[in-house]
Amino acid sequence: MASERQIAANRRNAQKSTGPKTGSGKKRSSKSAYRHGLSLPMSNVGSEAQLKDLSRQFAGDASDAKILALAERAADAQLDLVRVRKAKTAMIERALMLGAAGARSHPELKELGHRIVQNGWRRKTQGVSLPQPELLDSATPLPGGNEEEERRFVNGVRHILPELTKICRYEKRAAGRRDRAIHEIASIKTANKKYCSSGPSPE
C-alpha cells in the first residue's frame, strides 16, 4: 500500500499532466475520438443553401412555422442519408481497389504461383494421374473475363461486411428521422385542412 508521502507525490505529479495546454494541442486532442463523422447532423457540416432548397421542397406550399421546422428536419436527415450512402459506396469501392491490388502484389502468392509452375506435378495418387497445373499462376487471369472482377467484388465486400453493418445503423437512423418528419408534415397538413374547411365534415 502506498504511504502518505507517495500519495501526496502522486497527486502532485497528476496535476502536471492534465492533457494538452496549447490551443493547437487541444484542437488536435478534440479529434481523438473521431471515427467517421457520420453521427454528426448534416446541418453542422453541409451547405446551408442545399439544406434550404431541400426544406422548401419538403414543405411544399405550406407557410406554417411548425411545418417549416419539420421540413428542415426532414431535409437535414435526407442530406445525412445521402452522405451515409456515399460513404458506403466509397467504402466498397476502396475495398474493391485495395483487394485487387493486394491480391496481385502479395509476394507470398506470387512466389507460390511461381514455385508451383516451376515444379510441376508428377504425383500419381490412387491410380489417378494429374496433369500439369499451369493455371495456378496468380498472374494468369481466370477464364470468363468478368469472373475475376466478380470475385474481387465479392472478396472486397466480404472483408468490409462488419463495417457495412455498422454504417447500416446510421442509414436506418437517418431514414427514420426523415420519415417521421415527413409523416408529421402530412398529418399537420391534413389536420389544418380539416380545421380550415368551411364545408361539412366528411364523416
Place this chain on the structure above:
Amino acid sequence: MPFNVLRTESKADLAKIRADVSQGIEPTDFIERGFVEDMVYHTWDMMRYQRVTTGILNNALRKALAQILNEILLPPSTAMAVECWRASQHLSHGWLLDPESKRQVSSLLKEAGLDESAIEAKAYTLVADDLEKANRMSNSAREGRDKALRSIAKYRKNLAVQLRRNSDRVLAADEVPLIANGEEN
C-alpha cells in the same frame, strides 16, 4: 436524390429498375419521388448482397473441395502430406474448369462414399459467419424497401384525406351544378 453505383455495376440495369419501380408506383410529388428512389436504392442493395452471398459460397467451393480431397487422399503416414496437398489443390482448381478433373473428383468422392453435396456442405461451414452477415445485410435492405413502400401508402392515405376534404368543400360551395349544366361558358 439519385445514388451512385459502383464502377463495376451496370448503370443501365439501375435505370431499368428505376423505370420499373416508377412505372408501378407512379409518384406524383417530390416526397413520393424520394420514397421511390429509396425503394430503388434498397432493391439495388438487396441484389448486391444476394450477389455477395452467392459469390462467397462459390468462392469457398474450391477450398472446401481441396479440404475434402486432402482428407481422402492423405495417407496414414504424413510423409506424403505435401504431395497430397498439391494433388488436392490441383484437382479442386480444375474441378470447375476441366471435365477430366471433374470426373476424377467425382470418382474420388464416390470412393469415399460422398457426392458433390458434401462440397457445398463443407463450403457452408467454412464461410458460415460471412454468409450470415451478408444475409443480414440483404434482409436489412429488404426491410428498407418494404418500409419505403409502406411510407408511400401512409403518405398517400393522408393525401387522400386532404383531397377528399377539398372536394367536399367544393361540393358544399355548390360549384358542381354550375359545371354540370355547363353554364360557366
